[in-house]
Amino acid sequence: MNDNLNELYEKVVDETTFLFFVKALVEDRRSAIQLEEANPSSPYGPDAGGWENISIEDYLESAIAWAEDSNFGRKMAFKELELNNVSPWRRIAAFLMAGRVYE
Numbered sequence: 001m002n003d004n005l006n007e008l009y010e011k012v013v014d015e016t017t018f019l020f021f022v023k024a025l026v027e028d029r030r031s032a033i034q035l036e037e038a039n040p041s042s043p044y045g046p047d048a049g050g051w052e053n054i055s056i057e058d059y060l061e062s063a064i065a066w067a068e069d070s071n072f073g074r075k076m077a078f079k080e081l082e083l084n085n086v087s088p089w090r091r092i093a094a095f096l097m098a099g100r101v102y103e
Contacts, residue, residue: 009093018089025096052101063099070098 005028008021032049041048053059 009097012090012093013087014089018093021093022096025100028100046101050101052103053099059099062102063095066098066102067095 005021005024008017008024012018012021028049029051032047032051032054035048039048046052047054053062
C-alpha cells in the first residue's frame with residue numbers, strides 16, 4: 001500500500017482532508033491495476049497492489065462486512081476509532097480503507 005495513502009488517512013479530520021484521502025485511494029487503485037497488468041498475481045490473494053477486493057461490488061460488500069463485524073470500528077480493526085471524539089470523516093475514511101483489504 002502507498003505510504004502516502006496511510007498518511008492521508010491518518011490526517012482525515014474534515015471534508016477537505018477526506019477528499020484528499022479519497023483522491024489518494026483512487027490513485028492507489030489505479031497504481032494497483034498497472035502493477036497487476038505488468039506482473040499478474042495469484043487469483044487466490046491480493047492483487048499486485050495489495051487490494052483484496054477489485055470489483056466495486058466486492059469492495060463495497062467487504063466495507064459493509066467490516067462495518068458490521070467491527071460495529072463500525074468500535075470493537076476492532078482501526079483501534080483509534082474507539083475514541084468517541086473521532087471525526088465522522090475519519091470513520092467514513094476507515095470504511096473505505098477497510099473495503100480495500102477486508103475479506
